[in-house]
Amino acid sequence: GAGVSQSPSNKVTEKGKDVELRCDPISGHTALYWYRQSLGQGLEFLIYFQGNSAPDKSGLPSDRFSAERTGGSVSTLTIQRTQQEDSAVYLCASSSNGPTGNTIYFGEGSWLTVV
Amino acid sequence: GESVGLHLPTLSVQEGDNSIINCAYSNSASDYFIWYKQESGKGPQFIIDIRSNMDKRQGQRVTVLLNKTVKHLSLQIAATQPGDSAVYFCAENGNAGNMLTFGGGTRLMVKP
Numbered sequence: 001g002a003g004v005s006q007s008p009s010n011k012v013t014e015k016g017k018d019v020e021l022r023c024d025p026i027s028g029h030t031a032l033y034w035y036r037q038s039l040g041q042g043l044e045f046l047i048y049f050q051g052n053s054a055p056d057k058s059g060l061p062s063d064r065f066s067a068e069r070t071g072g073s074v075s076t077l078t079i080q081r082t083q084q085e086d087s088a089v090y091l092c093a094s095s096s097n098g099p100t101g102n103t104i105y106f107g108e109g110s111w112l113t114v115v
Numbered sequence: 116g117e118s119v120g121l122h123l124p125t126l127s128v129q130e131g132d133n134s135i136i137n138c139a140y141s142n143s144a145s146d147y148f149i150w151y152k153q154e155s156g157k158g159p160q161f162i163i164d165i166r167s168n169m170d171k172r173q174g175q176r177v178t179v180l181l182n183k184t185v186k187h188l189s190l191q192i193a194a195t196q197p198g199d200s201a202v203y204f205c206a207e208n209g210n211a212g213n214m215l216t217f218g219g220g221t222r223l224m225v226k227p
Binding site: 041 | 149151156157158159160161164204206214215216217218219220
């Protein structure tokens with residue numbers, strides 16, 4: 001597609017359930033990022049994928065969070081045993097190469113509500 | 116720790132006036148800076164970027180100024196329009212980083 005595509009756009013889940021969020025980056029972009037944005041807050045880095053390199057997972061808040069990127073394209077962010085504090089917008093972004101000097105384009109986000 | 120922050124959480128301007136949104140950063144190794152606009156319910160939208168070897172860069176109705184001496188970044192919007200109402204984030208990337216570090220955001224409100 002023309003932009004970064006994320007699904008679902010909205011997800012309401014019960015506390016303790018697992019959720020999967022999907023990101024389809026811009027075609028040809030080798031770099032993919034996940035960020036989290038709580039209500040009225042800035043963006044918090046979660047994880048970064050670049051080509052075939054090992055991902056930078058330094059921003060993942062706990063071991064309940066994991067992400068994969070299959071075939072160098074689509075990525076899935078998985079949150080296990082969701083907690084209410086996981087409620088946030090999860091934003092995916094991609095760029096043609098690494099983050100320096102290459103415009104990073106964001107998707108519209110997946111709004112997660114844990115009840 | 117290193118951080119990027121904004122001075123004003125909310126800025127209210129009259130339609131047609133110029134807007135200036137400020138941002139301070141603390142990582143002296145940062146060499147790339149970006150401004151994003153985020154409208155309600157949408158993802159951040161790239162506005163303009165600047166590398167550390169520049170002091171000023173202009174786009175359509177927007178100008179970014181970088182003062183490396185005091186580690187300060189600003190976004191100027193000329194002839195502000197109602198459609199400019201949004202939250203604006205500055206972000207920076209250190210030359211060894213794998214991420215953009217975002218400031219807390221400034222809400223721009225344009226009064227008709």
